[in-house]
Amino acid sequence: MKSKKAALVFNWTLTLIVIVILSWTYLQFNSKYNKFEPLGLKQLRIFKTYAQAESALLYIEESAKYALHQSIYDLAQNGGISEIYEIGLDEGILKYDCGRFNNAYVWYELKKSDSGYEKSSCFDANYAELNLQNLFNNYLNQYLLNYPDNIPLNNYNYEIKNNIEIIGRAISPLNFDILKDEKKPVTKEAAEITIPEIPVTEDFVYFTGTELCAKGSKCVLTKEAYQLLAEAEKIAKQKRVSLEVREGYRDIDKQKFYWNVVYGNLPEDKRSEKVCYPYGEDVYKSCPHLSGKAVDIGFKGKTEAQMSNSEHNLRHEIMKDAGWVRYALEQWHFECCGTNRYARAKEAGVTVIV
Amino acid sequence: MEAKDLVLLMLIPVILIGIIVYTDNPNITGLVAAEQEQSNIIGTYSIMPSFKVNADYSLEDYKEIMEKLDNAIEECKIKQDVEQCIKEKTNSYGWNCDENEAAVLSEIVDKLNDCTNLKEENVVCRFSIDEREFAEKREFKIILTEDYKRVKAELKEDDKVLATDYIDMEALEYTGYDNRDGQGLNAGYVVIEVAYEPKETSQKPSIRKAYAKSGPKTIDLSRIFLLYKTKDEVKFIDFAEEQSFRAPLPANVIIDLPRTKGIKFCAKSDKQLYAYDNSDNKVELRNIIYKFAVTFPRPPPKAMETLEAFDALKAENSVILIWEKSNDASIKAYNIYYSKKDFIDVEVKDIKKDEEIKKISAQSENPAQIDKIDLTKCSIDIGSPCKYSLYNKPLEKNRLYLTSEGKFIYLISDVEDGSEHNYAVTAVNDEGTEIDNDKAIEDNNNVLSLNKNYRKFTSKDDLEPGRISGLQAQSSNGKVKLTWDKPTTNIDGSTSFDIASFNIYYKKSILALPDKIDRSYAKKTITAAEANCDNLPDVSCEFTPDLEKGQNYGIGITAADEASNEYTDAEIIQVTVA
Numbered sequence A: 001m002k003s004k005k006a007a008l009v010f011n012w013t014l015t016l017i018v019i020v021i022l023s024w025t026y027l028q029f030n031s032k033y034n035k036f037e038p039l040g041l042k043q044l045r046i047f048k049t050y051a052q053a054e055s056a057l058l059y060i061e062e063s064a065k066y067a068l069h070q071s072i073y074d075l076a077q078n079g080g081i082s083e084i085y086e087i088g089l090d091e092g093i094l095k096y097d098c099g100r101f102n103n104a105y106v107w108y109e110l111k112k113s114d115s116g117y118e119k120s121s122c123f124d125a126n127y128a129e130l131n132l133q134n135l136f137n138n139y140l141n142q143y144l145l146n147y148p149d150n151i152p153l154n155n156y157n158y159e160i161k162n163n164i165e166i167i168g169r170a171i172s173p174l175n176f177d178i179l180k181d182e183k184k185p186v187t188k189e190a191a192e193i194t195i196p197e198i199p200v201t202e203d204f205v206y207f208t209g210t211e212l213c214a215k216g217s218k219c220v221l222t223k224e225a226y227q228l229l230a231e232a233e234k235i236a237k238q239k240r241v242s243l244e245v246r247e248g249y250r251d252i253d254k255q256k257f258y259w260n261v262v263y264g265n266l267p268e269d270k271r272s273e274k275v276c277y278p279y280g281e282d283v284y285k286s287c288p289h290l291s292g293k294a295v296d297i298g299f300k301g302k303t304e305a306q307m308s309n310s311e312h313n314l315r316h317e318i319m320k321d322a323g324w325v326r327y328a329l330e331q332w333h334f335e336c337c338g339t340n341r342y343a344r345a346k347e348a349g350v351t352v353i354v
Numbered sequence B: 001m002e003a004k005d006l007v008l009l010m011l012i013p014v015i016l017i018g019i020i021v022y023t024d025n026p027n028i029t030g031l032v033a034a035e036q037e038q039s040n041i042i043g044t045y046s047i048m049p050s051f052k053v054n055a056d057y058s059l060e061d062y063k064e065i066m067e068k069l070d071n072a073i074e075e076c077k078i079k080q081d082v083e084q085c086i087k088e089k090t091n092s093y094g095w096n097c098d099e100n101e102a103a104v105l106s107e108i109v110d111k112l113n114d115c116t117n118l119k120e121e122n123v124v125c126r127f128s129i130d131e132r133e134f135a136e137k138r139e140f141k142i143i144l145t146e147d148y149k150r151v152k153a154e155l156k157e158d159d160k161v162l163a164t165d166y167i168d169m170e171a172l173e174y175t176g177y178d179n180r181d182g183q184g185l186n187a188g189y190v191v192i193e194v195a196y197e198p199k200e201t202s203q204k205p206s207i208r209k210a211y212a213k214s215g216p217k218t219i220d221l222s223r224i225f226l227l228y229k230t231k232d233e234v235k236f237i238d239f240a241e242e243q244s245f246r247a248p249l250p251a252n253v254i255i256d257l258p259r260t261k262g263i264k265f266c267a268k269s270d271k272q273l274y275a276y277d278n279s280d281n282k283v284e285l286r287n288i289i290y291k292f293a294v295t296f297p298r299p300p301p302k303a304m305e306t307l308e309a310f311d312a313l314k315a316e317n318s319v320i321l322i323w324e325k326s327n328d329a330s331i332k333a334y335n336i337y338y339s340k341k342d343f344i345d346v347e348v349k350d351i352k353k354d355e356e357i358k359k360i361s362a363q364s365e366n367p368a369q370i371d372k373i374d375l376t377k378c379s380i381d382i383g384s385p386c387k388y389s390l391y392n393k394p395l396e397k398n399r400l401y402l403t404s405e406g407k408f409i410y411l412i413s414d415v416e417d418g419s420e421h422n423y424a425v426t427a428v429n430d431e432g433t434e435i436d437n438d439k440a441i442e443d444n445n446n447v448l449s450l451n452k453n454y455r456k457f458t459s460k461d462d463l464e465p466g467r468i469s470g471l472q473a474q475s476s477n478g479k480v481k482l483t484w485d486k487p488t489t490n491i492d493g494s495t496s497f498d499i500a501s502f503n504i505y506y507k508k509s510i511l512a513l514p515d516k517i518d519r520s521y522a523k524k525t526i527t528a529a530e531a532n533c534d535n536l537p538d539v540s541c542e543f544t545p546d547l548e549k550g551q552n553y554g555i556g557i558t559a560a561d562e563a564s565n566e567y568t569d570a571e572i573i574q575v576t577v578a
Helices: A002-032 A041-077 A125-145 A223-238 A252-262 A268-274 A309-321 A340-348 B003-022 B060-076 B082-091 B100-116 B239-245 B348-353
Strands: A104-113 A116-121 A156-161 A165-170 A174-179 A191-193 A204-206 A220-222 A243-247 A294-299 A325-327 A333-335 B041-047 B051-054 B123-126 B138-146 B151-157 B160-167 B173-175 B189-196 B206-214 B217-220 B225-229 B234-237 B253-256 B260-277 B282-297 B308-311 B319-324 B331-339 B358-363 B368-370 B374-379 B387-389 B400-403 B407-412 B420-429 B454-458 B469-476 B479-485 B499-508 B522-527 B540-543 B552-561 B572-576
Touching: A002 B003, A041 A125, A041 A165, A041 A174, A041 B041, A041 B051, A041 B260, A041 B282, A104 B060, A104 B260, A116 B060, A125 A156, A125 A165, A125 A252, A125 B060, A156 A252, A204 A223, A220 A223, A223 A243, A223 A294, A223 A309, A294 A309, A309 A325, A325 A340, B060 B082, B060 B260, B060 B282, B082 B260, B082 B282, B100 B123, B100 B138, B100 B151, B100 B160, B100 B189, B100 B225, B100 B234, B100 B260, B217 B239, B225 B239, B234 B239, B308 B454, B319 B331, B319 B420, B331 B407, B358 B407, B469 B552, B469 B572, B479 B552, B499 B540
Parallel strands: A104 B282, B123 B253, B173 B234, B368 B400
Antiparallel strands: A104 A116, A156 A165, A165 B051, A174 B041, A191 A204, A204 A220, A243 A294, A294 A333, A325 A333, B123 B225, B138 B151, B138 B189, B151 B160, B189 B206, B206 B217, B225 B234, B260 B282, B308 B319, B319 B407, B331 B358, B331 B420, B374 B387, B400 B407, B420 B454, B469 B479, B479 B540, B499 B522, B499 B552, B552 B572
């Protein structure tokens, strides 16, 4: 009898001890191996990222299709003309020379001359392709801006073939981050990079996707320019606004894109007022955006058309206080750090210069 | 429980503790990351998002359409009515636009743009509404709002937006008269209400209302003089001060719009695409329509058909031209051409270069008003020009008159009496355009036509020279030498250049005779040369007539000009031939 009682006590004690040991063991395993992932989880994330990229590609292709249809339709409605609506400081819209009649662009003006009527042609059918590219690019950009991920704008070199096919060759890649924990928000940080193709030795800062960079824009500046930009953002915050860079460093391909496509239907003298000539040996000196020391900058949440005069002035004040000078013909364009325009402005003692 | 069971049972926790304590294997197989990182981003997946997209369409359409249009223009530019010709040529292509409502907005926008783009400054723009064919009465509102350096125009009917367009105006402002050249007042947004009656009523369309809404304030705007244009801007006109803007020159220059004429084409392709259009706010399958326009200058005012020429009464080298006033509001002046040479077939551009053809430009904005005038009768007071009957005033040279019957009168005073001259009058619009008289252009109606806007006429000198003065007689040796000063003026006070002869009237009388020459006088006519005063500026004349010695005569002398005009009122002196 006595031994039965003792055995019972022993059994229960043993059981309790085992439970405690196993519990302690479990806790130890948990704390040591909490980073353990199921095998293949990272590969799964790659597939997911791949699917995200494919989704973006599909979106781009479908957007391109709709943009093409709309641009063909609208271009015809506009008689083959694609006007440039540029909100410049001292100029309004860059108007089509012959104007419009009854809401249609004028193709021919007949003028009385000594020998009867003389025909003056205002429209060159060969420009229809360029105008289509321009319009198509604008419409495509609008679609891309609506995509949740950051897809670069103005990122294509176009080739148009008759009957009609547009091939858009991407200039910059689309990048998707593979995340360890998708639930954690990703905060992009600026990072230093080098740009080997430009003939100057400078450190650059890549800050695409950060708060300072507008959606769809690729944002790169020299380190010095970036520091001045950060200073400007500090000043802006004190004034309760936020800045966003719409364009910083522009590579040579994009510069040519602007020259040949975006402003390609303007005569060269007018075109060079809007965009720097991208050919020649000194192009990296003469074109400020190619130096990485120029920005096209605005306020977050406001397009140029939406900005009031006081907001234009505020932007100028902020950038001027941070050490930038402004290009007189464009309210959004600022330069620093030794560009030609910056040097001239400093010499003249002004903060706005042509 | 046996001892071996107890031993086995106790081994389990020992084994487990051993695994925990002695194993150290952080490397887990299956990692994909390039490196171990503390950040959440373990890698980047990059792709080049190139694409290829196509549609059933060709840009060659533009070249084909341009070629057709080009051919039509080449064939029509030698025609007089270019617009009609182009319309006929392009009708077969089916390029008509069916956009009646949108055209209402386009018309207003084009005219506002026309005013904004005028080269002239400090002018008032005036325009009316073009007629359109609507089956029933339609009332539209055109709402103008500022849209950053442009003005947006929306056409609404019953609050539904039918069309949208943009005007090249930077801001919406209005002005009164006194500050019209200064800064304008903010107009907020502007509403123009236009009404069209059904075509059967033959009533013209009109601007029913125009007003600006600035905050709580509503300002009525002029419906006739819609805009005032300064160097840099255009402003609407406050209705309360509209009358001031009607003031004639030099207060205001009124420009009638539109200045541009043109044709809009809508070339419909059979190709269709899915596209959005803001006319119906939908994305659907639509035909591609190419919209474009051709503009040409306004035609000149029509050639006149009512030109008449009259001799100016009691005048030298003068002609009166008369023509009817036209209803064409664009006419701002009349060009008068005249010459001895015939220029009826000479193009106007060559007429302007020909120094043998004289030119006068008479502004028609502010002519002198005449109630009534009878150009066949006039009465003359010595020393003053002849006063025309009913008007009771002389006509001034180089001044345009307008009678109450709607006729223009112009006096030209440098033609040669007795020689046939050719006269032409053309109307000129505010762009300086007049008929071209190019008879090489087929069916050209803008030409000079005899007895319509071209006249041949010979004026006549019917103006008598004035009285001679200083008539004296010196009698000796049975001869009487008469001396006198020839008149330097005609009876209307104008300078006399054509004294050709003198008539010496004489009759025997011992009594003093009145200053009136009648048939009882004998007459001897001598030339100015015989009187030794035919050369200017020689005015002293003399002559010794054959008179009977010892007789008393009453003698009077009158001057006559080259056309034998003679003013017979003369001073009579008594002479005794001693």
